[in-house]
Amino acid sequence: MVPLSWYLIFAAALFSIGMFGVLSRRNAVAILLGIELMLNSVNINLAAFWRYGDVHLMAGQVFAIIVFAVAAAEVAVGLALVISVYRSRRTVVADEIDMMKW
Amino acid sequence: MTGEQIVFLVVAFVTLFAGLMVVTTRNLVHAALWLVAALFGVAVTYVILHANFLAVVQVVVYIGAIAILFIFAVMLTRRDMRDQGPQMNKNWWFGAVLAVLTFGGLYFLLQGWEGMTKTATSYPVGFDAISELGNALVSPAGYVLPFEVASVLLVAALVGAVYVAFNPRNGNSGK
Known part of the structure; x- marks a missing residue:
């Protein structure tokens, strides 16, 4: 059996990689890619805690499904915003998107 | 070391490598495709965890919908920074330090927790997790x-x- 610690360390590493992407990429789409990695690492933790706790309590999997739905909503809105900004400003570099109104 | 552990280690390293490529590769279409690889690795992790429904949803929703949406967005916004110029902002080293510190902090925190070495109880025979979940x-x-x-x-x-x-x-x- 795989110990619980392996899952947790794997998820922590994936979360850190995603955080590095969020903090250091210039392209707004790449920042959203990093956020996806972070959400996935959280889901690994939820599934692992479901499996290593009482498997008859489905809260871990239910919460992972809620995270799926929220991630889909977040990506849809985020990419729509990026495309809208690109259409009016001709840029997707996060540093250059610095106006509240155009 | 059992076969399950070997499979987990291989999947974990492939997923982490794909994740690193997502955040470091210059070509954004390639980054989106590496994201597909990382998401698939996570789906295999769900299979190892007996979370079959999550694995299928991961493939259908994440790889089938979200990753494709990313590829669309990359292609729709791809005129100005087509792989030239720096892809990292000038504070990227700060992000790297913060990411390493986060990982170190989480690792330290987990080491001090007694549930860390817990191994799973054997999966109940005949337990139908999907109907339970439904x-x-x-x-x-x-x-x-x-x-x-x-x-x-x-x-x-x-x-x-x-x-x-x-x-x-x-x-x-x-x-």
Whole structure:
């Protein structure tokens, strides 16, 4: 059996990689890619805690499904915003998107 | 070391490598494809965890919908920074330090927790996790309210996304 610690360390590493992407990429789409990695690492933790706790309590999997739905909503809105900004400003570099109104 | 552990280690390293490529590769289409690889690795992790429904949803929703949406967005916004110029901002080293510190902090925190070395109890024979999950999602004693809230959120987000991305200038608004 795989110990619980392996899952947790794997998820922590994936979360850190995603955080590095969020903090250091210039392209707004790449920042959203990093956020996806972070959400996935959280889901690994939820599934692992479901499996290593009482498997008859489905809260871990239910919460992972809620995270799926929220991630889909977040990506849809985020990419729509990026495309809208690109259409009016001709840029997707996060540093250059610095106006509240155009 | 059992076969399950070997499979987990291989999948974990492939996933982490794909994740590193997602955040470091210059070509954004390649980054999106590496994201598909990382998501697939996570799906295999769900299979190892006996979370079969999550594995299928991961492939269908994440790889089938979200990653494809990313590739569309990359292609729609791909005129100005086509792989030239720096892809990292000038504070990227700060992000790297912060990421390493986060990992170190989480690792340190987990080392001090006694549930860390826990091994799973053997999976109950004949336990049908998928029907259990379906019952939990729709029973009033379970999680029907969060489930409905999530679906309302999804509808609101999709309507909002269409509204935000809609271009009134050359859109076919019936004018």
